[in-house]
Amino acid sequence: xxxxxxxxxxxxxxxxxxxxxxxxxxxxxxxxxxxxxxxxxxxxxxxxxxxxxxxxxxxxxxxxxxxxxxxxxxxxxxxxxxxxxxxxxxxxxxxxxxxxxxxxxxxxxxxxxxxxxxxxxxxxxxxxxxxxxxxxxxxxxxxxxxxxxxxxxxxxxxxxxxxxxxxxxxxxxxxxxxxxxxxxxxxxxxxxxxxxxxxxxxxxxxxxxxxxxxxxxxxxxxxxxxxxxxxxxxxxxxxxxxxxxxxxxxxxxxxxxxxxxxxxxxxxxxxxxxxxxxxxxxxxxxxxxxxxxxxxxxxxxxxxxxxxxxxxxxxxxxxxxxxxxxxxxxxxxxxxxxxxxxxxxxxxxxxxxx
Numbered sequence: 001x002x003x004x005x006x007x008x009x010x011x012x013x014x015x016x017x018x019x020x021x022x023x024x025x026x027x028x029x030x031x032x033x034x035x036x037x038x039x040x041x042x043x044x045x046x047x048x049x050x051x052x053x054x055x056x057x058x059x060x061x062x063x064x065x066x067x068x069x070x071x072x073x074x075x076x077x078x079x080x081x082x083x084x085x086x087x088x089x090x091x092x093x094x095x096x097x098x099x100x101x102x103x104x105x106x107x108x109x110x111x112x113x114x115x116x117x118x119x120x121x122x123x124x125x126x127x128x129x130x131x132x133x134x135x136x137x138x139x140x141x142x143x144x145x146x147x148x149x150x151x152x153x154x155x156x157x158x159x160x161x162x163x164x165x166x167x168x169x170x171x172x173x174x175x176x177x178x179x180x181x182x183x184x185x186x187x188x189x190x191x192x193x194x195x196x197x198x199x200x201x202x203x204x205x206x207x208x209x210x211x212x213x214x215x216x217x218x219x220x221x222x223x224x225x226x227x228x229x230x231x232x233x234x235x236x237x238x239x240x241x242x243x244x245x246x247x248x249x250x251x252x253x254x255x256x257x258x259x260x261x262x263x264x265x266x267x268x269x270x271x272x273x274x275x276x277x278x279x280x281x282x283x284x285x286x287x288x289x290x291x292x293x294x295x296x297x298x299x300x301x302x303x304x305x306x307x308x309x310x311x312x313x314x315x316x317x318x319x320x321x322x323x324x325x326x327x328x329x330x331x332x333x334x335x336x337x338x339x340x341x342x343x344x345x346x347x348x349x350x351x352x353x354x
Contacts, residue, residue, distance in 0.1 A: 003328035004352040007270035008035060011240040013135060013233065014144045014270070018244035019254040023275035025053050026339050026348060027244045027332075028146035029080075033342070034349035035142050037074035043134060046146035047083045047127055053146070054082065058342055064088065064130075071342055079140070085126035092129065096222030106219070128230045135233060157234070157265070240270035245320065247277050247313035256323045271328030273352065274317060278310040278334050 008014060008031075016028040025046060032044035043066050046053045054062045057069045062082030069078040090107060097103035106112050131145050233239060241262055245255035255272060262269050280303070288296040321329055332351045339348060 003271060003330045004031065004034070004273075006328050007240060007242055008142065011238060011268075011270070012140075012142060013131065013239040014142065015131075015147060015234070015239060015241045016145060016244050017147050017241055017258065019251055019258075022244050022246040022251050023332075024244045025146050026056070026345070027242075027273050027275065027352075028144050029053055029056055030339075030345045030348035030352055031242070032078055032080075032142070032144040033069075033072065033345050034353040035144075036072050036076035036078035037349070038353075039075040040141040041077045041079075041139075042142045042144060043079040043081065043140045044144045044146065045081050045083055045127070045131060045134075047085065047148040053080060056340055056342070056345055066134075069342075073346075076141075081130075083127050083130050088126040088130050092223065092226065093219065096219040098219075102219075128234070129226065132226070132230045132233050135238070157261075157267070235265075235267055237268065240268050242270050243272040245272060245274050247274055247316050249312075249316055252316045252320050255320055259323055269327060271330065272320065272324060273330045273332060274320065275332045276334045277317070277331045278306065278313045280307045280310045 014031060016024055016031065018024050028044055028046065032042045036042045044053070046062075054060065057078075057080050058071060059067060059069065059080065062080055064081065064084035064087045066079040066081040069080055072078045093106050093112075094103055097106065127145065127148050131143060134140065134143055243255055243259060243262075245251045259269065259272070286296070287299055290296075291299065317329075317331070330352055332348055335344070335347060337344065339345060
């Protein structure tokens with residue numbers, strides 16, 4: 001059994017995590033493609049503004065509904081989707097609204113439209129939410145999540161908790177109090193300001209606030225409970241985390257920190273992938289006769305530079321190997337060509353599943 005098969009064995013969810021710019025989207029797609037080639041029905045999910053995944057899979061576009069990827073060799077199926085955080089938030093509102101009137105009131109509310117995009121972690125949480133939804137439906141053998149591109153690779157782990165903190169915050173509970181005392185206080189203390197804003201912008205902000213909090217109050221418990229179930233799935237035996245890195249020192253530092261954080265949280269860790277690894281095999285030869293002295297010198301210098309780069313990568317890889325202490329570590333070499341289509345993904349998958 002190869003290392004990536006050890007990572008996936010017995011799991012239904014694979015969360016690919018790591019810093020930006022390390023080939024995380026490519027790795028996610030290649031893992032999904034390789035698993036499908038082995039006979040599984042697999043869905044790969046991503047939030048990727050550059051839409052690289054759709055292009056690599058040969059699809060014109062991806063949306064919030066899974067689309068089957070054509071041309072996958074083997075007995076399995078590969079499906080892909082581009083997560084729409086706003087649409088997923090809307091679907092949760094539709095699920096937990098008491099009735100159609102409450103649902104429509106929230107979805108059309110200006111405060112909600114801003115909130116569903118602006119709450120810290122909403123995008124990351126909705127990625128986790130969609131993952132949970134697909135897992136609960138049970139339509140796939142394996143779900144592979146390409147975690148959202150964020151400045152901090154740990155953001156998505158904390159997203160459900162941050163949303164719960166928002167729902168439980170003092171300010172929100174103040175507005176959601178059964179007597180609506182808080183709203184009346186705001187109305188008296190800030191009525192002049194809201195009145196001026198309404199005359200200037202044509203927007204009745206106080207009314208929008210009132211309607212939003214009145215209707216969202218009945219849904220808050222559902223959101224809180226769902227966030228808890230998302231966390232339970234990520235920490236369960238059904239899930240595993242695949243750490244993706246490059247051999248650069250800063251990326252290895254991020255990977256080590258992330259691995260330690262996963263361990264402290266008790267999350268199920270499967271292994272790591274290091275992309276774009278440089279290696280040199282064999283020894284240099286005297287090419288002056290075949291190439292001439294000048295060109296041979298340039299080739300020798302290029303080999304020396306590449307050898308130094310390979311030595312750096314090996315040193316950084318040793319640090320990560322020591323950190324993992326026996327957990328699977330898969331190395332994908334620097335490829336000759338950029339990965340932009342199914343053939344490129346297959347080349348990566350060949351290394352992952354070799």
